[in-house]
Amino acid sequence: MASIFKQRNMIAFFILFAIVFPFITNNNYMIHVMTLAFIWMIAVYGLNLLAGYTGYLSLAHAGFFAIGAYSLSLLTTKAGMSYWLAFVLALIITSLLGLVIGLISLRTKEHFFAIYTLCVGYIIYLIIDKWDSLTGGIRGLIGIPGPANIGPITFNTPISNYYLVLFFLLLTVLVMYRIVHSLTGRTFIAIRNSEDLAQTIGISTMTNKLLVFVISTFFAGLAGALYASFIRFIGPDIGYINVTFDILTYLIVGGIGTLSGPVVGTIIIVWVSQQLQFLQDYRMMIFGPILTLLVIFYPRGISGGIQDWNMKRKEKKRQEKQNIDKNQQMLSAQETSAAANKNG
Amino acid sequence: ACSGGGSESTSGGDSGGSDSGSGGEGTVNVGYTGPLSGPAAFYGERTLNGVKMAAEEINEAGGIDIDGKKFKINVVSLDDKYLPNEAGSNAKRLVQENNTPIIFTPHSGGIFALQVFNQVDNFLIGAYSSEPKITEAGNELTVRIPPRYDGYLAPFTTYQMERFGKKIAFLPTASQYGKDWAEALEPYWEEQGGEVVYNSAIDFTKDTDFFTIITNALKEKPDVLFVGGASEPTAKVVKQARELGFEGGFIIMDQAKLDEMKRVTGDYEMLEGSIGVMPLVDSDEAAVPDYVKKYNEKYGEDPGSEAGLNYIGMWAFAKAMEAANSVDDPAKIRDHMQDGLDNLPDHVKIYDIPSIGDDGGFESTLIVGAIEDGKVVPIPAE
Amino acid sequence: MDILIQQLFNGLTLGSVYSLVALGLTLVYGILHIPNFAHGALYMVGGYITLTMMTQAGMNYWIAIVISCIVVGGLAVLMERLVFHPLRHAPAIHDKIAAIGIMLFLEAIVQFIWGAEYQTMTSPYGAVVNFAGVTLTMQRLLIIVATVVVMAFLYFFLKKTFTGATIIAMSQNREGANLVGINTNRVAMLTFLISGALAAIAVSLAAPINLVFPGMGHLVLTKAFVIIILGGMGSIPGAIAGGYILGFTESLGATYISNDYKDLIAFVLLVLILTIKPNGLFPAKGGH
Amino acid sequence: MFLETKNLTKNFGGNTAVNNVDFAIEKGKINAIIGPNGAGKSTFFNLISGFHPPSSGQVIFKGQDITKLPSNKIAELGVARTFQTTNLFDQATVLDNVIVGHRLRTKSNLLDAIFRTKRLKQEEKQCREKAIEVLDFVGLTDVSHKLAGSLSQEEKKRVAFALGLATDPEIIFLDEPAAGVNPDETEGLAELMVKMVQSGVTVCLIEHKMSMIMKLADKIMVLNYGEKIAEGTPDEIKNNDAVIKAYLGGSAIA
Amino acid sequence: MLKVDNISVKYGSFVAIRDINIEVNQGEIVVLLGANGAGKSTTFNTISGLNKPFQGEVIFEGKRIDKLTADRIVKEGIVQCAEGRKLFPAMSVLENLRMGAYVHRRNKGQIKQTMEHVFELFPILEQKKDDPAGSLSGGQQQMVAIGRALMAKPKVMMLDEPSVGLAPLIVEQMFEVIQQINKEGTTIVLAEQNANAALKIATKGYVFENGNVVVEGTSEELFTNDSVRKAYIGA
Numbered sequence A: 001m002a003s004i005f006k007q008r009n010m011i012a013f014f015i016l017f018a019i020v021f022p023f024i025t026n027n028n029y030m031i032h033v034m035t036l037a038f039i040w041m042i043a044v045y046g047l048n049l050l051a052g053y054t055g056y057l058s059l060a061h062a063g064f065f066a067i068g069a070y071s072l073s074l075l076t077t078k079a080g081m082s083y084w085l086a087f088v089l090a091l092i093i094t095s096l097l098g099l100v101i102g103l104i105s106l107r108t109k110e111h112f113f114a115i116y117t118l119c120v121g122y123i124i125y126l127i128i129d130k131w132d133s134l135t136g137g138i139r140g141l142i143g144i145p146g147p148a149n150i151g152p153i154t155f156n157t158p159i160s161n162y163y164l165v166l167f168f169l170l171l172t173v174l175v176m177y178r179i180v181h182s183l184t185g186r187t188f189i190a191i192r193n194s195e196d197l198a199q200t201i202g203i204s205t206m207t208n209k210l211l212v213f214v215i216s217t218f219f220a221g222l223a224g225a226l227y228a229s230f231i232r233f234i235g236p237d238i239g240y241i242n243v244t245f246d247i248l249t250y251l252i253v254g255g256i257g258t259l260s261g262p263v264v265g266t267i268i269i270v271w272v273s274q275q276l277q278f279l280q281d282y283r284m285m286i287f288g289p290i291l292t293l294l295v296i297f298y299p300r301g302i303s304g305g306i307q308d309w310n311m312k313r314k315e316k317k318r319q320e321k322q323n324i325d326k327n328q329q330m331l332s333a334q335e336t337s338a339a340a341n342k343n344g
Numbered sequence B: 001a002c003s004g005g006g007s008e009s010t011s012g013g014d015s016g017g018s019d020s021g022s023g024g025e026g027t028v029n030v031g032y033t034g035p036l037s038g039p040a041a042f043y044g045e046r047t048l049n050g051v052k053m054a055a056e057e058i059n060e061a062g063g064i065d066i067d068g069k070k071f072k073i074n075v076v077s078l079d080d081k082y083l084p085n086e087a088g089s090n091a092k093r094l095v096q097e098n099n100t101p102i103i104f105t106p107h108s109g110g111i112f113a114l115q116v117f118n119q120v121d122n123f124l125i126g127a128y129s130s131e132p133k134i135t136e137a138g139n140e141l142t143v144r145i146p147p148r149y150d151g152y153l154a155p156f157t158t159y160q161m162e163r164f165g166k167k168i169a170f171l172p173t174a175s176q177y178g179k180d181w182a183e184a185l186e187p188y189w190e191e192q193g194g195e196v197v198y199n200s201a202i203d204f205t206k207d208t209d210f211f212t213i214i215t216n217a218l219k220e221k222p223d224v225l226f227v228g229g230a231s232e233p234t235a236k237v238v239k240q241a242r243e244l245g246f247e248g249g250f251i252i253m254d255q256a257k258l259d260e261m262k263r264v265t266g267d268y269e270m271l272e273g274s275i276g277v278m279p280l281v282d283s284d285e286a287a288v289p290d291y292v293k294k295y296n297e298k299y300g301e302d303p304g305s306e307a308g309l310n311y312i313g314m315w316a317f318a319k320a321m322e323a324a325n326s327v328d329d330p331a332k333i334r335d336h337m338q339d340g341l342d343n344l345p346d347h348v349k350i351y352d353i354p355s356i357g358d359d360g361g362f363e364s365t366l367i368v369g370a371i372e373d374g375k376v377v378p379i380p381a382e
Numbered sequence C: 001m002d003i004l005i006q007q008l009f010n011g012l013t014l015g016s017v018y019s020l021v022a023l024g025l026t027l028v029y030g031i032l033h034i035p036n037f038a039h040g041a042l043y044m045v046g047g048y049i050t051l052t053m054m055t056q057a058g059m060n061y062w063i064a065i066v067i068s069c070i071v072v073g074g075l076a077v078l079m080e081r082l083v084f085h086p087l088r089h090a091p092a093i094h095d096k097i098a099a100i101g102i103m104l105f106l107e108a109i110v111q112f113i114w115g116a117e118y119q120t121m122t123s124p125y126g127a128v129v130n131f132a133g134v135t136l137t138m139q140r141l142l143i144i145v146a147t148v149v150v151m152a153f154l155y156f157f158l159k160k161t162f163t164g165a166t167i168i169a170m171s172q173n174r175e176g177a178n179l180v181g182i183n184t185n186r187v188a189m190l191t192f193l194i195s196g197a198l199a200a201i202a203v204s205l206a207a208p209i210n211l212v213f214p215g216m217g218h219l220v221l222t223k224a225f226v227i228i229i230l231g232g233m234g235s236i237p238g239a240i241a242g243g244y245i246l247g248f249t250e251s252l253g254a255t256y257i258s259n260d261y262k263d264l265i266a267f268v269l270l271v272l273i274l275t276i277k278p279n280g281l282f283p284a285k286g287g288h
Numbered sequence D: 001m002f003l004e005t006k007n008l009t010k011n012f013g014g015n016t017a018v019n020n021v022d023f024a025i026e027k028g029k030i031n032a033i034i035g036p037n038g039a040g041k042s043t044f045f046n047l048i049s050g051f052h053p054p055s056s057g058q059v060i061f062k063g064q065d066i067t068k069l070p071s072n073k074i075a076e077l078g079v080a081r082t083f084q085t086t087n088l089f090d091q092a093t094v095l096d097n098v099i100v101g102h103r104l105r106t107k108s109n110l111l112d113a114i115f116r117t118k119r120l121k122q123e124e125k126q127c128r129e130k131a132i133e134v135l136d137f138v139g140l141t142d143v144s145h146k147l148a149g150s151l152s153q154e155e156k157k158r159v160a161f162a163l164g165l166a167t168d169p170e171i172i173f174l175d176e177p178a179a180g181v182n183p184d185e186t187e188g189l190a191e192l193m194v195k196m197v198q199s200g201v202t203v204c205l206i207e208h209k210m211s212m213i214m215k216l217a218d219k220i221m222v223l224n225y226g227e228k229i230a231e232g233t234p235d236e237i238k239n240n241d242a243v244i245k246a247y248l249g250g251s252a253i254a
Numbered sequence E: 001m002l003k004v005d006n007i008s009v010k011y012g013s014f015v016a017i018r019d020i021n022i023e024v025n026q027g028e029i030v031v032l033l034g035a036n037g038a039g040k041s042t043t044f045n046t047i048s049g050l051n052k053p054f055q056g057e058v059i060f061e062g063k064r065i066d067k068l069t070a071d072r073i074v075k076e077g078i079v080q081c082a083e084g085r086k087l088f089p090a091m092s093v094l095e096n097l098r099m100g101a102y103v104h105r106r107n108k109g110q111i112k113q114t115m116e117h118v119f120e121l122f123p124i125l126e127q128k129k130d131d132p133a134g135s136l137s138g139g140q141q142q143m144v145a146i147g148r149a150l151m152a153k154p155k156v157m158m159l160d161e162p163s164v165g166l167a168p169l170i171v172e173q174m175f176e177v178i179q180q181i182n183k184e185g186t187t188i189v190l191a192e193q194n195a196n197a198a199l200k201i202a203t204k205g206y207v208f209e210n211g212n213v214v215v216e217g218t219s220e221e222l223f224t225n226d227s228v229r230k231a232y233i234g235a
């Protein structure tokens, strides 16, 4: 029954669980934490596609998350736009900025790309922090509206909000699944493998990298927009590097470059850190080492670890089967030789 | 999957909420969410200390008396790392699992995040922030504990203009609070015929050395410097300004405390000509010396206003519960806050807070102190 | 005119501190090819050790610094043994996360031991010197001079001694170093030791002009990263030059452009430089 | 002419890696480039395949000037290449490694992927079929489901060939295809190259294995310090004094 | 002098070499032949202490060395000139050579002497001594690698495919140098694809296949062995 650990089954299991979760518990707090975790997952998926499938680690992810959040907030609170229109526009704005920044930053590679984007992220943060007249500066923005009704569907209870976010998460997972399992996904992996090689087999690496970068920022923006309308208050700290590191941590612990990693990592870290709340000031004394140990012992993340384990198990089974086959062969060989002896 | 959590800092069951129990005893959980780890932890801990100390005193005195039934206070505190979203999760958790009628939080981001749902989830916010917006939004279950800072503008300005002159340079901390102060002080200073010759903020969490910015400010030859933020870095700013040859006065915004600054500068001499909030330890309210002694015994340092105001705030909430005859109806408790303030025992009155405004803010009497000849002297505020 | 000189001096002070921190970071990067995000935490721990040695044990400033170097260096070595060594074959992102774990841990434990509040380190060199209209404090002069001395010492060690050369050799080819008989584990530990000691020196010099508190490591870490990128990762002259460039950018930027946007200036500068020279100003030759 | 370089030159800083090289590749033949280490052979390939922009000179493919095209466009025109060091995705199967090779002949985009359109499905099938076809061609059908990381060096070289062939090239450039491969297997690779030419793909390769080159090549160019010092049939090259002096040495061919 | 006794090495769960026995006597040139991935480099790395065998022993001058670390083994006198050269690319040729003498770092006089000897063997290196090693051509880099190994004054020098990717002319020179080094008293173990050239200078050889030694014998024996001829010498 270990087949539940297959990526596909794991995701299916998660979806099922997520859908019935509010029926199992009517604990508002858990639903709140879960909703937040879902929002993070969307952002993690965005980073996963970029870092996990093309090998470009962007440390500006929180910046784009913040851009999504601020766009939505400003368009609704300051420009007075209707919620869903602002929502769509926020995604477009984030993606466009992603396009521009991608065009410049993707000229660098590896560590340089990582640190370049770290700086870009920092610049985004500083701009939000300093541009008082637009963003409210350090004070942040309050009074952000929650999601508006869609026809008869309203989103003013925690549970309806939960399902709305879940809907977007599932959409994200579906899109990711399809991208990764398509020719487009193969193209991305080819770039991660070797950009030079990809280029020589006729793949325009710049176009494709740019595409992934924009998709990745799109999902960061989506998560940001959902975050803003869920917490309904935002300050510049959501664009700070720490948030990028959190997102990255979820990804690494879950398993970078795997489809279930973002879900697994986020759930685990979010709940572990909630569970450690009783330690209060000393929470990080435990959480820090746990994080370090996880990375040391599960370098491919938890999903990757499970995959490896599955693989080993299969390998073992195959070997066992081979052994059995061999034994049988030997047996039959003995039989034939015995038969031959008889005949002889 | 998730039960318990939170830490119980005072004795009492964790059965949560206004557990009516069987006998004459019950427990009421009071929530706290604030930065208990990370760079702002020192601040979070001091605010929490105030709440805890009050809770312990109340419990020692028998608890909250509701119709003869005694309720012990149990403070459940959670760490939010200064982040609004974490504060939100914590509040949900406190309400859900500990049934807390009141949640204290010492940062405006957290307050804003809580205000989104506190009226629906039905809990009071013990808001420790002088940000005006938290009470302007019309949230009916928010109580602002610290005084608004507007009241300081007049005494500070008058004093410094008379003593040093009309040119001022602004060097507050780059926090929201610092900005608010600067934005309020600037027009007032100018109205009084003064001139703001330099205006920029110092980010204590990002700047290693303040020499650069102070040099730039002093280039404009100000008579007065407006500084502030956490006491210790503020003191460093003062010290470095002196090193760079500044001889004028300082307006110290209320987050920084003169006495705490003295610990950094070594003596009051360097602070000569400063005006700021009267240190709690130097206040002449009758209850202060005892309180300071007790606090010192418990936490090994002099209390500042973060601890003091939260302490008195907790007491006021407890008394309001008694007056409201309820430990679990936030609206009712809020309605009886004035009674709570009125009924404060004398030994608790380390600040003079005669009333609570319609907006939910405590209206304290301001106490202002200045350094003259190496000593703190009280300055009349009104 | 005076202000320019004063600001140049301020920039020099800042740049000195930045360079020292960046040097430790770049050394480790050069050898292990990992950005050690826990370096800021080492810096912070160093501050507390020096402070405690001075206040609790009543030690002389210099002796306290030596002890601090030993303790922080030892801590760095421990980190290498327990965390980075087991992770040496993992991709670099993993080291980053592990280092973040260490950082959280160290910050929490410091807070546990010393509390979360700000503390003051008083150095014996508090005197203020006015020279041609420029204000110099002894501590600041000390920072500048000591930094130069430390750098010269480091340069001599790396370039002129066999042991130093092993560090450079290993940064270029770990297996190759092993094959000529260098105990690479020992070199890795040595590198971490030096890196930790540099952090301790930096903080002990800088703390008297600022404060000691658990979050103080963040302050310098981001900047140190900017510097080693600017200077070319793993390049020692790059770290030094980058440190001073950033120091001057900040002090002059704050004066002539805008104080509020001075950090922005530094980062935009970096982005511009990387846009034009995608491998930094002084790309480390060969190696990675 | 099929593919031709004119005055092709490349400077790296002060170092001229390729110096004024005129070379014509004949269609349907095996063309070889030899020369001492650092002579500029790989650089010459890099210039033709659009990897580095030449400092001066031209590359003309079927009458079209491709000098300034990016390498992916050149690949689309039908020019494939392999690298001196084989670079495969070790964690994926051989088949998965090769499928993407046909990507440049497909049109489906992100939206096709998200909506799983008919076009995508059909093109996926097309890529898979192509991969199976080329793997069969290079003789790797048996290992197509193994992880690429588990292959032998020689098998990896074959996968690299397959990847190149999956792009439907008219000409393929092979950089030291037999380096680090033992003589027995080298022969197998040589046969494969002959087979490629027979199936209509022109081959141009760099090699240091003289025994193989001399048997295989129709035409050889010799580079030394970036300059062409000789060009001709194997026999001409074998006996060219300049080549012997610069490259082959006394004992010549083993 | 050097004895590899029944060693087996794993990478993860994959057994790369199994039950390998090799014996090298003072003054010999021993050659290891075999296809790619047959396990030659793994054997070398095990002798060098970079890999640890899970079974078997390596004995050098009567002493067990398979538990020693790589740097200790260099001190014992076994030096490998590894596949891929493993030079320090940004250091000058001179510095590379100096690093080679790391185990003798206290003996300045000896370093100078050996260095002169290396320059005699490879005069081109003296001309290039201040250039960064990474800027040299492949053949020159190979010379630096051999020179660096010589600087350690090894008793046994292991050369892993020194001729790979080199022009025929250079290969020829390389083998001459190897012979000369051997004549000067250094025992040589050589892994090669180029069996023809290697067997010409070797005293004996081992043929690896899939992690096992399948044939061993003197160089004449191997030269005349048909299957060896076919697979490694070519026709």
Ligand SMILES: Nc1ncnc2c1ncn2[C@@H]1O[C@H](COP(=O)(O)OP(=O)(O)OP(=O)(O)O)[C@@H](O)[C@H]1O
Binding pocket: D012, D015, D017, D035, D036, D037, D038, D039, D040, D041, D042, D043, D044, D084, E135, E138, E165
């Ligand atoms: N990207 C580059 N930057 C600078 N110099 C380069 C670059 N690529 C190659 N060179 C230089 O150009 C010259 C030719 O190198 P190239 O790789 O073309 O040689 P090659 O003939 O392929 O040699 P080998 O047979 O060893 O592979 C060498 O001197 C090399 O150092």
Ligand SMILES: Nc1ncnc2c1ncn2[C@@H]1O[C@H](COP(=O)(O)OP(=O)(O)OP(=O)(O)O)[C@@H](O)[C@H]1O
Binding pocket: D153, D180, E011, E014, E016, E034, E035, E036, E037, E038, E039, E040, E041, E042, E043, E083, E208
């Ligand atoms: N670090 C490693 N991890 C896993 N497997 C390895 C590693 N190094 C070598 N192998 C495997 O071990 C086997 C033996 O490799 P080895 O490098 O010893 O062969 P070799 O005879 O030196 O071949 P070559 O001629 O290619 O150098 C091969 O199958 C190889 O794939």
Ligand SMILES: [Mg+2]
Binding pocket: D041, D042, D043, D084
């Ligand atoms: Mg080449």
Ligand SMILES: [Mg+2]
Binding pocket: E040, E041, E042, E083, E160, E161
């Ligand atoms: Mg090998």
